[in-house]
Structures are given as C-alpha cells and as structure tokens.
Amino acid sequence: MIDPNTYKEVMASFPSGVTVVTTLDADRQIVGITASAFSALSLDPALVLFCPNYTSNTYPLLVKNKQFAIHLLAGEMQPHAFAFASKDKEKARLHEWELSELGNPLLKGATAIIECSLWREYEGGDHAIIVGEVQNLILPQEPVVPMIYHKGKMGALPAFC
Structure with missing residues (x-):
C-alpha cells in the first residue's frame, strides 16, 4: 500500500x-x-485534459455545460488560484471577467486561454479525467510570466539564465 502522505510529497x-x-x-x-x-493530449484532434476532484462544486457544472475555458495562470494571479481552489460559492465575485464569443467566462491576465468543448470524461480514482476538444486559443499581446506550483507553493516562474 502506498502511503498517501509520501505520495503527496513525491x-x-x-x-x-x-x-x-x-x-x-x-x-x-x-x-x-x-x-x-x-x-x-493530442494535436489531431486538438485535445487537452485536466483532472477535477469529484467533490468540487464546479465539477458537475463543467460536465453539464459541456464547455469551459482553461486559463494558464500568470505569476501575479495567485489571488485567482486561491479563490478558485476554495469551496466558497462566491469565490469568483472579486475577479474581473468577460464572456467570450463561444459563451465561456474569460479571466483577464492569463498567459493563455484554451476554450474547449467536453470531448470525453473518464474515471480517475477520486478525480475525473476531463478531456476537452480545443475550440479556440487566446494569447496575450505581450508575453506574460507563468505561474508554477511546487512543494505546496505557487509563484511566478523565475527567468531562465
């Protein structure tokens, strides 16, 4: 049996x-x-995947709506990451967004945005595996420093030198 704490640490x-x-x-x-x-996941067709926890209050809406936007967060978007990680039903109230032409809510400031339709859903233990078919790609006009997650901390990716 794998120790859950060691698994998380690894x-x-x-x-x-x-x-x-x-x-x-x-x-x-x-x-x-x-x-x-x-x-x-795939270039032809263009597919991406993410894995939400089944206990997420957003997970059922993602499956029901069959469309979503994936925001690749910029380094300074920590408030967004923490807010959307919470179970608070009002977690998005302080974040500026607009509706895309495809009907997805888009946050401002991401390094890129991928708009998808639900392609498939698979079981993955305590998480779902959601595969999205890419419908639209959005890049900012100016380069943006991405956020990384490592050892329980989030922050801007330092410059490579």
Whole structure:
C-alpha cells in the first residue's frame, strides 16, 4: 500500500503550471476550479485534459455545460488560484471577467486561454479525467510570466539564465 502522505510529497516535487477552469452556473455567473493536473493530449484532434476532484462544486457544472475555458495562470494571479481552489460559492465575485464569443467566462491576465468543448470524461480514482476538444486559443499581446506550483507553493516562474 502506498502511503498517501509520501505520495503527496513525491507528487509535490514535480513542478507544474497552474490553471483555472471556468464555466457558467445556472444564473450565468462565473464558476471555476484551480487545477495543476493539466496537460496537452493530442494535436489531431486538438485535445487537452485536466483532472477535477469529484467533490468540487464546479465539477458537475463543467460536465453539464459541456464547455469551459482553461486559463494558464500568470505569476501575479495567485489571488485567482486561491479563490478558485476554495469551496466558497462566491469565490469568483472579486475577479474581473468577460464572456467570450463561444459563451465561456474569460479571466483577464492569463498567459493563455484554451476554450474547449467536453470531448470525453473518464474515471480517475477520486478525480475525473476531463478531456476537452480545443475550440479556440487566446494569447496575450505581450508575453506574460507563468505561474508554477511546487512543494505546496505557487509563484511566478523565475527567468531562465
């Protein structure tokens, strides 16, 4: 049997980017989750995946709506990451957003945004594996420093020298 604490410590040793995945609730307000379990999957068709916890209050809306936006967070977006990681039903109220042409809520300031439709969902233990088919890609006009998650901390990726 694998010790859960050791497993978490080992996984925390792998630096990853930080994303916020957003969709709309029944009142057409933004909801979302923070996910570091994110990856590109396929180029043809263009697919990405992320893994929300089944206990997330946003998870059922992502599946029901069948569309979402994945924001690759910039280093200064820690307040977004912490807010969307919470169970607070009002977690998005302080964050500026706009509706895309595809109907997804978009946060400002991300290093990139990937708009997706739900392609498949798979079981993954205590998390779902959500595969999104890429519908639109958004890059900022100016380069933005990305956020990383490592050993339980989030921050801007230092410059490579």
